[in-house]
Amino acid sequence: MHIPDGFLDPDAAAAAAVVSVGVVGYSLRRAEHELDERRVPLLGVTAAFVFAVQMLNFPVAGGTSGHLLGAALAAILLGPWLACLVMTVVITSQAFVFADGGISALGANVLNMGIVGALGVGYLMVWARHVLPRTRAGFLAIVAGGSWLAVMVGATATSLELALSGTVPLGTVLPAMLGVHALIGIGEAVITVAAVAAVMVSRPDLLTVRGLGRRAGAAPAVGGAA
Amino acid sequence: MSRRLFLALALAVAVALAFAASPYASSSPDGLERVATDKGFVERGKLHKAQHHSPIANYAFPGIDDPRLATGVAGFVGTLGVFAVGYGVARAARRTRT
Numbered sequence: 001m002h003i004p005d006g007f008l009d010p011d012a013a014a015a016a017a018v019v020s021v022g023v024v025g026y027s028l029r030r031a032e033h034e035l036d037e038r039r040v041p042l043l044g045v046t047a048a049f050v051f052a053v054q055m056l057n058f059p060v061a062g063g064t065s066g067h068l069l070g071a072a073l074a075a076i077l078l079g080p081w082l083a084c085l086v087m088t089v090v091i092t093s094q095a096f097v098f099a100d101g102g103i104s105a106l107g108a109n110v111l112n113m114g115i116v117g118a119l120g121v122g123y124l125m126v127w128a129r130h131v132l133p134r135t136r137a138g139f140l141a142i143v144a145g146g147s148w149l150a151v152m153v154g155a156t157a158t159s160l161e162l163a164l165s166g167t168v169p170l171g172t173v174l175p176a177m178l179g180v181h182a183l184i185g186i187g188e189a190v191i192t193v194a195a196v197a198a199v200m201v202s203r204p205d206l207l208t209v210r211g212l213g214r215r216a217g218a219a220p221a222v223g224g225a226a
Numbered sequence: 227m228s229r230r231l232f233l234a235l236a237l238a239v240a241v242a243l244a245f246a247a248s249p250y251a252s253s254s255p256d257g258l259e260r261v262a263t264d265k266g267f268v269e270r271g272k273l274h275k276a277q278h279h280s281p282i283a284n285y286a287f288p289g290i291d292d293p294r295l296a297t298g299v300a301g302f303v304g305t306l307g308v309f310a311v312g313y314g315v316a317r318a319a320r321r322t323r324t
Contacts, residue, residue, distance in 0.1 A: 001258045004271035031319035038229065040316040045237045047312030052244035052305045055285060055297075057252040064260040065252035085319075089312045096276070098304065099283040103274035158258060167267050176265060180257040203232045 001069075001158050001181070002094065002109055005102030009165040016161060017107025023115050024088050030081040039078065042206065046074050047086045051093065058187055066184030069154065071117035072125070072147040073192045077199070077206060080122030087114030112157040117150040124149070136200075140193055147192040151185035152178060237309060244301030248285070249294035 008016075035043070050070035057065035070090075074083035091109050094100040101109045125146040132138045155177040163170035199206050227235075255263060262268035273280075282288070282300045290296035 001256070003258065005274045005277075006270040006272040007262070007267065028319050028322075031316065032322055035316055035320045037320075040320060041230075041233050041313060043316040044309045044311075044313030045233050045240070048237055048305045048309035049240040051308040052240040052248075052301065055244055055248040055251060055301050055304075057254070057256065059252045059254060060257075062260075063254050065254040065256055067251075067256065082316075085315065086312060089315055090308060093304070093308050093311055097281050097307070098285055098300070099273055099277040099280035100285070103276050155257065162267075167270065168265050172265055173261060176261040177257065180260055184257055202227055203229060205229075206232075 001112065001154055001177075002091070002101030003105040003112075003158060003161070005104050007102075007165070007167055008105055008108055008161055009167075010104070012161055012165040013102075013104045013108055016111045017104075020088075020107040020110040020115060023119070024084065024110065027081045027084045027088075027119075031085060034079060034082055039082070043078060043082055043086060046077050046083075047089045050074060050086060051090045053191070054090065054094075060180065060183045060187065064180055066181075066187055068188055068191050069113060069117060069151055070192075071113055071150040071154070072121060072143065072188070073195055075118050075122030075125060075146070075150075076143060076192075076196055080119045080126065083118035083122050084114045087118045108158075108161050112154045112161070116157045117154045121146050121150040121153060140197065143196050144189040144193050147189040148182075148185035151181050151188050155181035237305075240309075241302055241305045244305040245298045248301040249297045 050068075050073070053068040053070055055067070057067045060066050071083065071087055074086040077083075078086060088110050091101060091113060092106065095103055095106050095109070125142050128142045128145070129139070132142060156174065159170060159174040159177045162168050162173050167173075196207070254260075259268065262271065277283070282304065285300045285304070286293065286296040287299040287303065288296075290299060
């Protein structure tokens with residue numbers, strides 16, 4: 001759902017950029033406190049993984065493709081604020097190096113995928129973790145629901161920006177975007193649950209973030225925690 | 227498995243997917259492109275001036291004739307590059323702590 005340049009009017013793009021600069025700037029401030037030494041390489045690896053899987057478009061209905069967004073996955077591994085930074089690193093690299101997603105639309109793309117997707121849904125997953133049963137099945141249900149929802153709220157934000165720009169009426173674009181992304185979101189949920197389950201069996205301590213996964217302290221890092 | 231080994235393996239999986247699987251990914255339009263085409267605003271999309279000379283435009287590494295290899299190399303280089311940027315941003319953010 002990377003918006004290219006030309007889809008948004010300059011005012012909408014600028015407004016989104018102002019919001020994104022503020023929130024990403026605050027994410028950097030939060031990162032000063034949330035990044036312990038062990039999480040620095042994890043942030044790099046998560047960004048690399050999100051970039052890689054975003055290249056892997058899978059077919060969905062009717063000659064359309066989708067790819068993993070990775071926002072929920074990043075939030076589960078790193079928490080909402082660091083996940084917002086991960087998405088910003090990926091989206092900015094894609095725009096400047098790969099011409100994927102616009103430059104003037106960069107703020108909107110960070111807003112849709114990094115702020116609404118990773119940060120917003122990340123916090124929603126933290127909240128859900130507190131109210132739902134703290135079981136393995138409950139956790140994976142949150143992962144699945146959060147993955148699907150991150151795609152849907154990103155598609156909703158994209159639709160709103162396109163409508164505010166006068167590019168296409170909301171009543172036209174929103175149902176179309178939600179229809180196709182409901183399917184893409186299912187792929188997102190399946191792949192994210194598989195990835196999180198793989199981390200759970202090998203390094204469950206990587207999931208002990210901000211109320212997600214098991215509580216910190218239950219699984220001290222064993223070996224190689226440099 | 228040590229944490230460091232796990233992270234190295236995860237990075238290797240990401241690089242391998244980007245190199246070996248991305249050339250075979252679906253080239254159909256994505257959700258937004260599909261909607262933009264169906265609803266008649268796809269032709270508004272354009273490249274920004276700053277993107278006219280993108281180093282690896284369209285995920286095709288320059289100078290490689292075989293399109294699949296060009297995509298694979300773009301994935302390989304891009305994944306390692308994004309790792310470096312992410313690591314650098316995290317390192318820099320941590321360093322500003324006083």
